[in-house]
Amino acid sequence: MSEPASRPPGLVVAPDLPDIIPQKTPRKDLLGFILRNPAMAAGIFILGFMMFIAVFAPLLFTVDPTALAPSRRNRVPSELYWFGTDHLGRDIYSRVVYGARISLIVGFGVAITASIAGLAIGLVSGMVRWSDGIIMRIVDGMMSIPPILLAIALMALTRGSVGNVILAITLAEIPRVARLVRGVVLTLREQPYVDAAIAAGTRTPTVILRHILPNTLAPMIVQATYICASAMIVEAILSFIGAGIPPTIPSWGNIMADGRTLWQVRPHIVMFPAIFLSLTVLAVNLVGDGLRDILDPRMAKRI
Amino acid sequence: MSIPVLEVNDLKKHFALPGGFLAPRGYVYAVDGVSFSIQKGETLSLVGESGCGKSSVGKSILRLYEITGGQVSLSGQRIDDLSPGKLRPLRRQMQVVFQDPFSSLNPRMRVRNILAEPMTNFGLASNRAEIDRRVGDLLEKVGLPREAASRWPHEFSGGQRQRIGIARALAAEPSLIICDEAVSALDVSVKAQIVNLLQDLQKELGLALLFISHDLAIVEHMTHRVAVMYLGRIVEKGPRDAIFSRPQHPYTRALLSAVPVPDPEIRRERILLTGDVPSPINPPKGCRFHTRCAYAFDRCRSEEPLLKSRGPQHVAACHLHDRPEAENPMLKPVSAI
Numbered sequence: 001m002s003e004p005a006s007r008p009p010g011l012v013v014a015p016d017l018p019d020i021i022p023q024k025t026p027r028k029d030l031l032g033f034i035l036r037n038p039a040m041a042a043g044i045f046i047l048g049f050m051m052f053i054a055v056f057a058p059l060l061f062t063v064d065p066t067a068l069a070p071s072r073r074n075r076v077p078s079e080l081y082w083f084g085t086d087h088l089g090r091d092i093y094s095r096v097v098y099g100a101r102i103s104l105i106v107g108f109g110v111a112i113t114a115s116i117a118g119l120a121i122g123l124v125s126g127m128v129r130w131s132d133g134i135i136m137r138i139v140d141g142m143m144s145i146p147p148i149l150l151a152i153a154l155m156a157l158t159r160g161s162v163g164n165v166i167l168a169i170t171l172a173e174i175p176r177v178a179r180l181v182r183g184v185v186l187t188l189r190e191q192p193y194v195d196a197a198i199a200a201g202t203r204t205p206t207v208i209l210r211h212i213l214p215n216t217l218a219p220m221i222v223q224a225t226y227i228c229a230s231a232m233i234v235e236a237i238l239s240f241i242g243a244g245i246p247p248t249i250p251s252w253g254n255i256m257a258d259g260r261t262l263w264q265v266r267p268h269i270v271m272f273p274a275i276f277l278s279l280t281v282l283a284v285n286l287v288g289d290g291l292r293d294i295l296d297p298r299m300a301k302r303i
Numbered sequence: 304m305s306i307p308v309l310e311v312n313d314l315k316k317h318f319a320l321p322g323g324f325l326a327p328r329g330y331v332y333a334v335d336g337v338s339f340s341i342q343k344g345e346t347l348s349l350v351g352e353s354g355c356g357k358s359s360v361g362k363s364i365l366r367l368y369e370i371t372g373g374q375v376s377l378s379g380q381r382i383d384d385l386s387p388g389k390l391r392p393l394r395r396q397m398q399v400v401f402q403d404p405f406s407s408l409n410p411r412m413r414v415r416n417i418l419a420e421p422m423t424n425f426g427l428a429s430n431r432a433e434i435d436r437r438v439g440d441l442l443e444k445v446g447l448p449r450e451a452a453s454r455w456p457h458e459f460s461g462g463q464r465q466r467i468g469i470a471r472a473l474a475a476e477p478s479l480i481i482c483d484e485a486v487s488a489l490d491v492s493v494k495a496q497i498v499n500l501l502q503d504l505q506k507e508l509g510l511a512l513l514f515i516s517h518d519l520a521i522v523e524h525m526t527h528r529v530a531v532m533y534l535g536r537i538v539e540k541g542p543r544d545a546i547f548s549r550p551q552h553p554y555t556r557a558l559l560s561a562v563p564v565p566d567p568e569i570r571r572e573r574i575l576l577t578g579d580v581p582s583p584i585n586p587p588k589g590c591r592f593h594t595r596c597a598y599a600f601d602r603c604r605s606e607e608p609l610l611k612s613r614g615p616q617h618v619a620a621c622h623l624h625d626r627p628e629a630e631n632p633m634l635k636p637v638s639a640i
Contacts, residue, residue, distance in 0.1 A: 191406050191407075192401040192402075192403060192406050192407035193406065193407050193408055193409045195362070195365075195367050195399070195401070196399060196401065196407055196468075196471065197409075197420060198365075198367060199365050199367065199394055199397070199398060199399045200394070200398070200420055200421035200424055200471065200474075200475060201391050201392070201394045201395060201421060201424035201425055201475070202420060202424055203391070210409075210412075210420075211409050214411045215409075215410070215411060
């Protein structure tokens with residue numbers, strides 16, 4: 001610092017500016033995450049709750065969800081029957097809790113299998129030029145059939161079982177993933193960094209694994225959550241119309257199907273599984289939206 | 304003369320137009336018979352309008368495109384007919400810097416891994432410690448801190464990313480770097496920094512540069528020789544001073560007259576080209592430039608001119624030079640340049 005005397009006249013040193021914006025250190029703990037992503041946190045909480053009741057169904061004051069009690073049928077919710085009973089006297093609370101297992105198994109099962117199969121098909125279609133036309137025409141053909149209709153048709157060919165329901169919905173969902181992955185791959189393969197990697201002597205399999213696949217994962221994981229949600233709904237629809245899970249296994253769709261003839265006098269039979277289904281689908285979608293924001297690498301370091 | 308680092312002879316790249324039944328609907332003659340060579344430590348600039356095939360030349364040399372015809376040799380070895388497996392080790396000798404600093408770096412790789420990729424591919428470093436050391440050296444060489452290695456591409460500005468792109472090209476220890484519009488997307492001040500960096504590296508490492516650009520002011524600043532491209536062909540080629548002071552092709556003159564002069568007092572003749580570049584799908588017969596040339600005469604419309612010598616190492620493809628001197632406007636000095 002120079003002496004005040006040597007300063008030209010009229011020149012004053014500006015005082016330090018006050019810190020108008022206080023320095024904020026982002027919270028790295030759980031509370032910080034909830035405050036930054038309240039919707040996603042709610043989704044994770046609801047989804048976690050549904051997983052909890054699915055896993056620990058026998059321990060949650062349930063009775064055998066298939067036990068018939070014709071003398072106590074069509075009861076309204078009470079202290080003994082929390083969600084009431086259906087037209088065969090089965091305890092709806094127990095059936096709804098056990099039904100969470102089917103919805104989650106079908107949702108996650110379809111999301112995982114459809115993603116893996118769609119990723120493989122999309123990568124081949126996007127990278128191997130001559131196969132693109134053939135694969136995409138088949139995919140177009142599959143997409144021209146409404147997914148629910150396709151699933152119904154596939155279920156009509158087989159016996160109703162959880163595995164067959166997953167398979168049928170997966171086949172109906174694969175085209176969407178394959179389309180998405182192909183589109184992403186087609187834009188990625190034209191990226192200069194892919195050209196630079198080839199010029200830097202990287203082999204084609206490594207180019208795919210290192211430069212193309214990681215950049216398809218983010219949109220694909222987000223798509224997988226939406227597929228998970230839609231698979232749960234399609235499963236409920238299939239069960240509702242009697243083309244899905246066998247009626248002996250309690251699933252939310254089956255419970256609603258059993259209650260539909262009585263919904264004007266006993267609306268709770270349809271209502272309880274419907275609420276659980278809606279909440280689960282909402283939760284999965286909230287998690288998907290949250291993932292979409294987080295998986296964007298440019299957003300990863302935001303405060 | 305010694306063996307050139309890069310020799311390109313009659314390079315052709317035609318893109319098939321999709322949409323035809325069984326056979327293509329036609330071809331885009333993006334590159335149609337281009338020849339040049341570059342010596343060690345030399346810069347050759349490839350200039351021309353958008354869509355004249357400059358970038359296709361670069362990508363064809365790099366074999367990012369399968370070429371339609373012609374020969375490409377690296378230090379005397381033909382590479383255009385090699386299988387991808389045989390070509391891979393030779394790719395070390397030629398690297399590329401792209402125009403867009405944002406899409407030329409993989410957003411999901413740290414700078415260290417971006418720079419390590421060519422080293423491990425070509426076996427230039429044997430262990431992690433050596434890779435880390437070399438990555439640090441490279442970053443310093445291009446004027447970035449060594450700590451940049453652990454960061455992500457999106458944490459850098461455009462000019463810094465372009466430096467990372469240059470570092471990646473240098474990582475392979477090439478003898479030739481193809482700069483495909485490498486400074487066109489940058490601010491003027493950053494542009495100057497990157498051009499100076501390229502020149503310093505060239506002097507230090509004896510690099511040959513193929514500088515693909517449409518920016519003649521930058522080209523004049525840094526190049527040794529210039530090749531002017533129009534519709535997939537080279538119309539004029541020569542040493543920098545000859546091209547900039549005695550252009551021998553009407554198209555080169557038009558290009559030069561479009562360079563802004565930073566002095567409002569200077570008034571000079573502007574040669575305005577009318578119309579767009581003709582379609583490379585159906586290039587004009589005869590001289591490809593005759594549709595926009597002010598001096599075109601009958602012969603230009605029917606016969607394609609060949610590159611003929613117009614001075615030491617200076618060639619131009621124009622029929623005007625076969626006419627009597629009095630009728631050749633290319634011999635008149637370029638006014639007020």
